[in-house]
Amino acid sequence: MTNSTSALWPCIEEIESSVRVDPQTSRFSVARSNYTDPAIFNAEMADIFSKCWLYVGHDSELQNDHFITRKVGGRGVIYLRDRNGMVRCFLNVCPHRGAQLCRQREGKALNFSCLYHGWGFDNTGRAIHVAELETYPAGFNEGGRNDMVPVPRFESYRGFWFLNYDRDAVSLAEYLGPACDYIDVIVDQAEQGMHIVGSVQEYSARANWKLLAENSTDILHVEALHPTYLDLVSTNSGGQMKRGKMEGKALDLGNGHAVVERRATYGRPIAQWISLWGDEAKVEIDAIYDRLVRQFGEERAHRMAHCARNLLIFPNLVINDIMSLTVRVFQPTAADYMEVSVWSLAPREEIGKPALARRLTNFLEFLGPGGFATPDDIEALESCQRAAAACAEAPWNDLSKGFDAKSDDSIGDTKDELPQRAFWRGWQACLLQTGKSDNGYHRRVDTNGHRGLPDQGSRTA
Amino acid sequence: MTRTDIEDFLIKEAELLDDWRLPEWRQLFAPGCRYLVPNMAGDPYAPPESTLFLIADDEHHLTERVKRLGKKTAHAEYPHSVTQRLVSNVRVLGHEQDVTRVQSSFVTFRTSQGVTDTYFGRHEYLLVCPDGDILIKEKRTILKMGALRPHGRLSIIV
Numbered sequence: 096m097t098n099s100t101s102a103l104w105p106c107i108e109e110i111e112s113s114v115r116v117d118p119q120t121s122r123f124s125v126a127r128s129n130y131t132d133p134a135i136f137n138a139e140m141a142d143i144f145s146k147c148w149l150y151v152g153h154d155s156e157l158q159n160d161h162f163i164t165r166k167v168g169g170r171g172v173i174y175l176r177d178r179n180g181m182v183r184c185f186l187n188v189c190p191h192r193g194a195q196l197c198r199q200r201e202g203k204a205l206n207f208s209c210l211y212h213g214w215g216f217d218n219t220g221r222a223i224h225v226a227e228l229e230t231y232p233a234g235f236n237e238g239g240r241n242d243m244v245p246v247p248r249f250e251s252y253r254g255f256w257f258l259n260y261d262r263d264a265v266s267l268a269e270y271l272g273p274a275c276d277y278i279d280v281i282v283d284q285a286e287q288g289m290h291i292v293g294s295v296q297e298y299s300a301r302a303n304w305k306l307l308a309e310n311s312t313d314i315l316h317v318e319a320l321h322p323t324y325l326d327l328v329s330t331n332s333g334g335q336m337k338r339g340k341m342e343g344k345a346l347d348l349g350n351g352h353a354v355v356e357r358r359a360t361y362g363r364p365i366a367q368w369i370s371l372w373g374d375e376a377k378v379e380i381d382a383i384y385d386r387l388v389r390q391f392g393e394e395r396a397h398r399m400a401h402c403a404r405n406l407l408i409f410p411n412l413v414i415n416d417i418m419s420l421t422v423r424v425f426q427p428t429a430a431d432y433m434e435v436s437v438w439s440l441a442p443r444e445e446i447g448k449p450a451l452a453r454r455l456t457n458f459l460e461f462l463g464p465g466g467f468a469t470p471d472d473i474e475a476l477e478s479c480q481r482a483a484a485a486c487a488e489a490p491w492n493d494l495s496k497g498f499d500a501k502s503d504d505s506i507g508d509t510k511d512e513l514p515q516r517a518f519w520r521g522w523q524a525c526l527l528q529t530g531k532s533d534n535g536y537h538r539r540v541d542t543n544g545h546r547g548l549p550d551q552g553s554r555t556a
Numbered sequence: 557m558t559r560t561d562i563e564d565f566l567i568k569e570a571e572l573l574d575d576w577r578l579p580e581w582r583q584l585f586a587p588g589c590r591y592l593v594p595n596m597a598g599d600p601y602a603p604p605e606s607t608l609f610l611i612a613d614d615e616h617h618l619t620e621r622v623k624r625l626g627k628k629t630a631h632a633e634y635p636h637s638v639t640q641r642l643v644s645n646v647r648v649l650g651h652e653q654d655v656t657r658v659q660s661s662f663v664t665f666r667t668s669q670g671v672t673d674t675y676f677g678r679h680e681y682l683l684v685c686p687d688g689d690i691l692i693k694e695k696r697t698i699l700k701m702g703a704l705r706p707h708g709r710l711s712i713i714v
Binding site for chain 2: 200292293294295296297298299300301320322323326327330432434435438439446447449451452455456458459460463464465467469470471473474475477481
């Protein structure tokens with residue numbers, strides 16, 4: 096592998112050769128330098144985090160006049176619901192001299208006032224106070240030129256709000272594609288809609304963001320990395336839940352998205368009972384299942400209730416509907432560091448009920464930085480990052496499990512490395528699709544003549 | 557319990573944790589105990605049944621947590637990290653019925669794989685003394701770092 100750490104951008108040959116498929120042996124390999132190279136990091140910030148739809152927040156997090164500040168794709172944004180109930184997303188930057196408009200984590204505000212020169216804005220973004228406006232030429236404050244800057248694109252699907260820094264991006268629905276059905280299977284479990292419970296868990300990893308993307312749809316590692324969690328499940332279920340082969344499938348959903356859906360081997364609040372929860376809970380959970388069958392039919396109800404889903408929305412959103420329901424994003428700040436944010440999602444009808452307590456217990460047993468499993472994932476990722484220092488001498492990760500180079504690799508078994516291959520195909524398509532014109536990293540346009548993510552057909556064979 | 561008894565107890569508790577004598581530490585808790593670490597972005601006194609915490613262990617989960625940390629397969633803590641806990645600013649806040657409310661400030665240094673991270677904040681205890689020995693009915697740890705960044709984990713009993 097050429098070492099391009101001295102360059103600002105990777106050359107096109109590096110991007111093409113860093114995801115390698117051997118058609119003779121069906122070996123799928125990924126260069127470990129992808130986790131360490133600052134040039135790759137730069138290319139990702141330009142061609143992934145400035146071009147793809149990035150998750151901002153859930154609709155339920157905001158009441159009227161409520162704001163939350165977040166870092167999304169490296170930029171600070173203000174995510175709010177304005178005085179009229181409309182959800183908006185602004186860049187957290189004053190149009191005057193560029194200070195952050197808001198330095199609070201969250202709160203209620205009808206207006207924002209900049210600390211530096213006192214420019215003021217209402218929460219629809221309109222500039223309502225310019226310091227000493229009378230000393231400026233006439234018309235200085237007209238045309239909205241001093242208003243807060245909204246992010247270029249801002250759309251939602253089923254309560255999940257996304258932004259895109261690329262004004263010309265395809266629509267969110269088009270970007271999500273077949274991932275929409277998996278979001279539906281999750282959100283439709285709730286009778287009264289889903290809401291975020293409590294506050295965000297914020298942690299981190301000294302590791303490249305792509306390692307967590309790979310880990311979040313990896314089912315193969317559970318036995319080796321999380322046996323202490325499986326011990327707990329076994330204790331809780333009185334030995335009911337058996338380990339072993341998990342019936343299900345892994346799917347490449349295109350654009351880098353992937354999902355693994357399989358029969359769950361643990362209790363699920365919606366809707367799979369375990370004896371630990373007691374007989375009253377069994378009655379509740381049976382009733383929930385009956386409602387799902389009535390509403391959606393036996394097959395879809397079985398998927399919703401008895402199956403778990405790990406869903407990755409490229410590049411960095413994970414929605415895992417497992418023993419609890421979690422939303423996870425990870426923001427890279429360097430090649431070897433990411434900030435992780437995690438929320439718990441739950442049906443509104445569980446508020447005030449024992450079902451919510453069960454769901455939260457399920458969550459904390461596995462998920463979150465204090466759980467019995469997630470800390471081990473962080474340890475594994477950081478271990479990969481530490482070992483990647485040897486990427487010149489030991490260059491390749493192997494992602495061949497379940498791979499047949501002659502097939503289209505769109506569907507496979509639960510423990511195949513298919514979701515990871517799907518991620519890398521999406522990654523490579525982004526980095527090759529658009530680019531800068533120096534260092535041989537030249538712009539390409541797809542067959543339809545427009546930018547935006549291609550479908551599977553343009554992956555490197 | 558005198559103030560000296562309480563301080564000795566808290567120092568002993570920290571020492572057991574630093575020495576990775578976790579089963580003995582577990583014995584310091586009364587039946588029906590709770591071990592709580594609220595989420596830093598939320599209300600530290602909201603009920604764990606209806607809001608998201610970092611840790612909300614009842615006595616069963618606390619026992620299981622200690623069991624987990626004794627296993628080589630708890631990879632986040634095997635090999636064991638090296639920790640040093642500082643406990644200070646002890647205040648005895650009051651005594652109602654048979655429960656004594658106590659709080660302390662803490663700093664816990666954790667070193668693992670050549671990196672040291674610092675956890676700090678306040679511990680709030682409900683202590684009982686049914687048979688002459690001090691026991692913990694509830695321990696609530698209020699972390700003050702803002703986020704687990706760059707720590708990345710809360711895999712120890714902080």
